[in-house]
Amino acid sequence: MNPHDVAHQRQANHRFSVGLTGGIGSGKTTVANMFAERGAAVIDTDAIAHQLTAADGIAIAPIRAEFGDAFITTSGAMDRAKMRAHVFSDPTAKQRLEAILHPLIRTETMHAAAQASGLYLLFVVPLLVESGTWKQRVDRILVVDCDEQVQIRRVMQRNALSEPQVRAIMATQASRQQRLQAADDIILNDSDPATLVPQVERLHALYASLNQP
Numbered sequence: 445m446n447p448h449d450v451a452h453q454r455q456a457n458h459r460f461s462v463g464l465t466g467g468i469g470s471g472k473t474t475v476a477n478m479f480a481e482r483g484a485a486v487i488d489t490d491a492i493a494h495q496l497t498a499a500d501g502i503a504i505a506p507i508r509a510e511f512g513d514a515f516i517t518t519s520g521a522m523d524r525a526k527m528r529a530h531v532f533s534d535p536t537a538k539q540r541l542e543a544i545l546h547p548l549i550r551t552e553t554m555h556a557a558a559q560a561s562g563l564y565l566l567f568v569v570p571l572l573v574e575s576g577t578w579k580q581r582v583d584r585i586l587v588v589d590c591d592e593q594v595q596i597r598r599v600m601q602r603n604a605l606s607e608p609q610v611r612a613i614m615a616t617q618a619s620r621q622q623r624l625q626a627a628d629d630i631i632l633n634d635s636d637p638a639t640l641v642p643q644v645e646r647l648h649a650l651y652a653s654l655n656q657p
Contacts, residue, residue: 461557461584462565463582464572466587467614469590469610470633471640473568475633480566482538483563484565489549490570493549496552498522502548504516514526525603535628541571542614546575571617573622573626579626591652592620
């Protein structure tokens with residue numbers, strides 16, 4: 445099949461899709477839930493990753509083979525705290541873990557998309573900008589943006605972390621500027637949650653209209 449036929453087939457089977465991202469503490473889940481309430485089919489790649497690494501998840505056997513029993517809890521799930529500390533201190537460990545998880549997440553995400561019913565697809569992808577591949581896989585990129593000090597405060601309160609710990613996590617993610625440069629649409633979540641409603645309403649109407657054949 446030549447490239448023109450591939451493009452034509454993709455267009456024929458195509459459902460309008462949005463990739464939603466944002467830094468830690470930006471409010472991605474809150475915003476995604478608001479779109480879901482309005483009829484979007486939300487597919488959360490973080491939730492999929494958690495399923496894969498839960499007890500009896502399909503990523504457990506390759507993780508055990510690669511990293512050993514020490515990284516699997518007695519219940520049979522991946523020990524997230526231990527693995528997080530390990531990949532933070534060893535970049536090669538991060539690459540080895542991603543080599544296991546990313547193909548599985550991609551497969552499960554596409555399967556979920558094929559099964560989903562909704563006005564359009566909304567993929568929640570925390571590391572969308574960092575992955576480098578999502579730009580080609582969705583029609584539009586939506587960034588939930590907020591001031592970095594607001595981010596830090598939220599994560600400190602939510603996760604009981606110190607400011608240096610939060611900044612260390614943020615340092616592993618794309619910068620605010622990099623996310624904004626990648627964005628087709630932006631929702632600002634700096635203040636009262638009520639300010640999200642008109643922003644979500646406007647974009648939901650846009651996405652629903654763009655999904656029309």
